Amino acid sequence: MITNFSRTVPVLFGPGSSLRTGLKAKKLGVKKVLCVYDRGIKEAGVADKVVNNIKAAGLQVSIYDNVKEDPPDTLVDEGGEMARVEEVDGIVGVGGGSAMDTAKAINALLNNPPPIGRYYVGTGNKQKPGKVLILLPTTAGTGSEATKITVISDTTTQTKKGILGPAVTASLAIVDPELLLGLPPKITAATGMDAFSHAAEALTSEGMNPMSDVLAEKAIALIVSNLPQSIKDGSNLTARTNMAFSSLIAGIAFNDTMPHWGHAIAHTVGAQFHVPHGVGCAVALPAAIEFVADAVPEKVRLIAASMGLSPSEEQSPSELGAMVAEAIRNFCREIGIPSLKDFKINEDSMGRLIKRVLADDCAMFGPKRASSDQVLKMLEKAHNY
Amino acid sequence: MSKVLRINLKEKTIKQGELPEKFKLLGGRSLISKVLSEEVEPTTDPLGAGNKLIICTSLLAGTTVPAVHRLSVGGKSPLTGGIKEANSGGTAATYLARHNIKMIILEDIPASDDWQLLQIGKDGTPKLVQAGDYVGLNNYALVDKLKEKYGKEISVVSIGKGGELQYRNSTLQLIDWATGYPSRASARGGLGAVMGSKQIKAVVIEKSESPNTFNYADKERYEAARKKFVDVTVNNEGMRWLREIGTPALPDVTGPMAILPVRNFSGEFFDKLESLSAETFLSKLKERGGKSGEPCQTGCVIHCSNRYHNANGEYLTSALEYETIALCGSNCDIGDFDIIARMDRLCDDFGIDTIETGATIAVCMEAGKIPWGDGEAAIGIIEEMRAGTETGKLLGQGTYATGKALGVKRIPAVKGQALPAYDPRNLKGTGVTFATTPMGADHTAGLTLEAPIDPLSPLGQAAVSSMLQPMFATADSTMCLFAWFSAASPETIPELMAGIYGGEWDFDQVVDIGRQSVLREKIFNAAAGFKPEDDRLPDFFLTEKSPATGAVFDIKALELDGVLNY
Ligand code: SF4
Ligand SMILES: [Fe+2]
Numbered sequence: 001m002i003t004n005f006s007r008t009v010p011v012l013f014g015p016g017s018s019l020r021t022g023l024k025a026k027k028l029g030v031k032k033v034l035c036v037y038d039r040g041i042k043e044a045g046v047a048d049k050v051v052n053n054i055k056a057a058g059l060q061v062s063i064y065d066n067v068k069e070d071p072p073d074t075l076v077d078e079g080g081e082m083a084r085v086e087e088v089d090g091i092v093g094v095g096g097g098s099a100m101d102t103a104k105a106i107n108a109l110l111n112n113p114p115p116i117g118r119y120y121v122g123t124g125n126k127q128k129p130g131k132v133l134i135l136l137p138t139t140a141g142t143g144s145e146a147t148k149i150t151v152i153s154d155t156t157t158q159t160k161k162g163i164l165g166p167a168v169t170a171s172l173a174i175v176d177p178e179l180l181l182g183l184p185p186k187i188t189a190a191t192g193m194d195a196f197s198h199a200a201e202a203l204t205s206e207g208m209n210p211m212s213d214v215l216a217e218k219a220i221a222l223i224v225s226n227l228p229q230s231i232k233d234g235s236n237l238t239a240r241t242n243m244a245f246s247s248l249i250a251g252i253a254f255n256d257t258m259p260h261w262g263h264a265i266a267h268t269v270g271a272q273f274h275v276p277h278g279v280g281c282a283v284a285l286p287a288a289i290e291f292v293a294d295a296v297p298e299k300v301r302l303i304a305a306s307m308g309l310s311p312s313e314e315q316s317p318s319e320l321g322a323m324v325a326e327a328i329r330n331f332c333r334e335i336g337i338p339s340l341k342d343f344k345i346n347e348d349s350m351g352r353l354i355k356r357v358l359a360d361d362c363a364m365f366g367p368k369r370a371s372s373d374q375v376l377k378m379l380e381k382a383h384n385y
Numbered sequence: 386m387s388k389v390l391r392i393n394l395k396e397k398t399i400k401q402g403e404l405p406e407k408f409k410l411l412g413g414r415s416l417i418s419k420v421l422s423e424e425v426e427p428t429t430d431p432l433g434a435g436n437k438l439i440i441c442t443s444l445l446a447g448t449t450v451p452a453v454h455r456l457s458v459g460g461k462s463p464l465t466g467g468i469k470e471a472n473s474g475g476t477a478a479t480y481l482a483r484h485n486i487k488m489i490i491l492e493d494i495p496a497s498d499d500w501q502l503l504q505i506g507k508d509g510t511p512k513l514v515q516a517g518d519y520v521g522l523n524n525y526a527l528v529d530k531l532k533e534k535y536g537k538e539i540s541v542v543s544i545g546k547g548g549e550l551q552y553r554n555s556t557l558q559l560i561d562w563a564t565g566y567p568s569r570a571s572a573r574g575g576l577g578a579v580m581g582s583k584q585i586k587a588v589v590i591e592k593s594e595s596p597n598t599f600n601y602a603d604k605e606r607y608e609a610a611r612k613k614f615v616d617v618t619v620n621n622e623g624m625r626w627l628r629e630i631g632t633p634a635l636p637d638v639t640g641p642m643a644i645l646p647v648r649n650f651s652g653e654f655f656d657k658l659e660s661l662s663a664e665t666f667l668s669k670l671k672e673r674g675g676k677s678g679e680p681c682q683t684g685c686v687i688h689c690s691n692r693y694h695n696a697n698g699e700y701l702t703s704a705l706e707y708e709t710i711a712l713c714g715s716n717c718d719i720g721d722f723d724i725i726a727r728m729d730r731l732c733d734d735f736g737i738d739t740i741e742t743g744a745t746i747a748v749c750m751e752a753g754k755i756p757w758g759d760g761e762a763a764i765g766i767i768e769e770m771r772a773g774t775e776t777g778k779l780l781g782q783g784t785y786a787t788g789k790a791l792g793v794k795r796i797p798a799v800k801g802q803a804l805p806a807y808d809p810r811n812l813k814g815t816g817v818t819f820a821t822t823p824m825g826a827d828h829t830a831g832l833t834l835e836a837p838i839d840p841l842s843p844l845g846q847a848a849v850s851s852m853l854q855p856m857f858a859t860a861d862s863t864m865c866l867f868a869w870f871s872a873a874s875p876e877t878i879p880e881l882m883a884g885i886y887g888g889e890w891d892f893d894q895v896v897d898i899g900r901q902s903v904l905r906e907k908i909f910n911a912a913a914g915f916k917p918e919d920d921r922l923p924d925f926f927l928t929e930k931s932p933a934t935g936a937v938f939d940i941k942a943l944e945l946d947g948v949l950n951y
Contacts, residue, residue, distance in 0.1 A: 001939060002841070002934075002935050002936060003842070004839075004842070121837065122837065124623070124835075124837060205844070206843055206844050206845070206846075206847070206944065207842065207843070207844035257844070258844065258845075294943065295941065295943050295944065355893070364838075364844075364845040364848035364849065365844055365845055365848070366848075367941070367943075368943055368944055368947050369847055369848065369851055369944065369947030369948055369950055370947070370950075371947070371950035371951055372951060374950075
């Protein structure tokens with residue numbers, strides 16, 4: 001097997017590291033940044049801290065704070081327009097996946113003509129690199145700070161679309177676990193399961209990659225022991241630090257292998273019903289693992305081991321898949337992941353999603369193809385989590 | 386409604402009927418898979434009475450959309466033992482559409498030697514005519530003689546001696562519009578042999594004296610959609626290479642990626658790539674008065690075809706395509722367009738597939754029968770086939786049979802059909818297609834050359850092939866593949882379909898035409914005895930590293946099994 005270990009994003013890691021944002025931006029030659037975040041981040045007091053820090057380093061700052069969940073293409077175009085008018089030469093994204101993905105896409109528009117829809121995977125359009133992009137995650141889940149992809153909602157088709165490449169890859173990630181301290185339990189749980197899914201799907205994707213395997217295994221083990229802690233006690237800095245690290249390495253893990261069926265389903269229920277991404281991942285992952293177990297039994301075994309399970313040698317791939325799936329479901333219940341029923345989605349609506357799941361970019365990367373019937377089965381299982 | 390002709394070669398009867406309503410939205414590959422599924426027993430002997438040869442036009446034939454007149458032929462393949470469709474441009478589909486003929490079905494076989502021509506008169510009347518005088522002629526001489534008898538303005542679908550001898554690599558040849566020569570081939574799967582088994586030497590189509598006009602569901606909507614389709618086609622910058630050079634542009638792309646097959650799919654780089662470059666090709670054309678940018682059918686706005694002249698400036702062959710250049714060229718270690726063009730001419734004339742033939746020659750080279758790169762010896766192999774000697778007859782059974790007989794270990798074939806010009810280790814998605822398409826390794830079943838994924842990584846290859854196979858099947862059901870890939874999109878095709886056939890369409894519905902066809906073909910093949918193990922590449926691609934890239938074909942069997950599960 002010959003495989004790629006992509007260059008990873010440079011990272012500044014550790015409690016308090018966000019206090020070096022201004023310094024780092026300056027070092028990267030930036031004079032004026034557009035700071036991208038959502039209003040929740042502002043209310044939590046995180047945004048002002050970062051903005052003031054950048055200003056204190058002598059840089060000018062403009063602000064785009066109209067970030068929404070499942071970032072819509074229209075808002076990316078709006079932010080891109082602002083970045084151009086303000087003539088910024090760097091973007092600082094602060095927040096969860098939505099804020100970082102918006103910041104990434106805006107960065108792409110700094111050197112490429114709008115609208116953002118021109119650059120979706122599959123359009124064949126290449127982009128030039130953007131400018132300096134610094135990302136500060138305030139959740140432990142998306143790993144977006146470390147990946148070369150951004151996911152945007154196409155508002156005309158109500159689907160999620162990916163954009164890949166250097167323009168949507170950070171020049172620097174600043175991972176400061178202190179920024180996570182105030183995160184409410186629900187969001188902590190959901191985003192944590194996003195990171196878990198990145199790791200588990202990276203391990204089982206078709207893109208077999210030993211570097212990803214190592215990172216993913218470690219990420220799963222850390223999440224299993226630290227996510228419950230950081231939900232129970234949101235101010236536990238050790239647990240938060242471990243979660244921030246897991247999210248980061250799970251992101252690096254899937255950079256070269258890509259998530260698959262679980263994410264294809266999460267993207268679809270996200271785009272259709274606005275189920276938070278992490279919740280969609282959490283409920284879909286067990287079904288996805290069960291489905292691919294016969295294709296990659298040895299990888300499913302690694303997930304089991306990382307979760308502290310000890311399956312016997314005799315277990316068949318499907319038994320193994322069922323065992324790991326059930327363990328993930330139990331973990332999700334323990335940390336309070338809601339079900340799709342809690343979002344008032346009834347099971348009958350699952351059938352409508354099949355085509356969209358199959359058309360999702362992530363559906364490409366499973367270690368095994370799925371027929372419409374098989375996708376429906378996964379959707380039903382996700383619904384019945 | 387357009388017409389269907391049913392010709393029974395045992396009884397010598399011709400029945401004319403209308404295309405059943407349920408076939409209205411089918412054409413080309415999809416119509417063939419439908420008719421074969423309904424009428425041919427999958428286990429039947431491909432060269433026996435139970436097989437049928439279906440000749441039909443593409444779905445959009447008869448309309449004024451450019452480049453949509455493709456002629457498909459199909460039947461159970463004597464080469465693969467599975468379902469088969471092969472198609473070609475040229476004049477035949479246009480001529481048939483003007484007679485409002487959608488499909489010709491040749492049934493049964495004559496009880497004794499009794500060769501016929503099927504003549505379609507000016508007024509559209511079909512007639513069987515004794516073909517005694519024409520038997521034994523190869524395609525170029527045959528077409529000359531038919532033109533003498535029936536006039537210059539005919540279209541011909543014919544077999545050369547290759548088809549008469551029921552070679553499993555034999556073709557049906559069609560007349561190229563630009564040159565008037567029988568240089569367009571429905572080449573793959575040995576369907577020429579099926580026509581030969583039915584002892585039809587040629588279908589001669591006279592020009593209709595009162596051409597049919599198409600009955601559009603919504604003329605205004607159609608005209609607007611047609612205009613858009615043409616605009617997109619001629620403005621497609623990504624396809625400029627096709628208009629300016631044609632498929633001989635491809636070695637420059639595939640060579641440096643080690644996708645171009647070299648020395649029987651050794652996986653090496655081609656050390657004589659210069660000699661097969663687009664620049665060399667164009668300069669040869671220029672020197673001798675050949676030409677690129679030729680249309681194979683009237684009305685095409687892409688013009689991907691060419692004519693190739695010899696060193697004396699005389700016409701040698703036309704439609705010299707990438708697949709021929711690769712299989713008869715680099716794959717035999719031959720870097721000489723003059724040799725390849727002679728091979729192409731000999732194959733077209735005799736009526737055999739240049740892909741299968743090139744692959745067969747390379748296998749002979751691998752076995753040490755002739756030296757690598759020896760052009761004259763390669764031509765000698767084709768001459769042997771043309772002479773119909775015992776050896777020639779063996780070679781005419783195709784690459785797989787030849788390789789087995791010579792004890793060659795590395796036979797590049799799937800389901801008995803030789804691989805086209807893409808090394809599956811270095812373009813893995815296409816390897817997935819070669820393995821899984823019901824057609825046997827086939828270059829029009831789902832090429833992934835343009836897919837935005839790393840061709841050397843397994844990641845996403847099965848998905849891309851799975852997505853593209855229905856698309857290609859739809860293209861082969863509706864129009865010329867190049868027209869489809871120049872302009873077909875959700876913005877163009879649904880409107881076009883709505884204007885032509887009425888109703889509202891979305892893109893996926895159109896692609897479903899191909900998807901359903903692929904599914905029917907899979908069912909046919911399963912009933913013919915194909916197993917999942919037949920959906921695999923030859924072992925050597927899995928075990929031998931390509932020296933150019935270090936790659937092996939590493940898409941797992943389980944992944945291949947799911948590719949056509951929709
Ligand atoms: S694009 Fe090429 S093959 Fe297609 S109709 Fe035109 S000349 Fe013929
Ligand atoms: Fe995710």
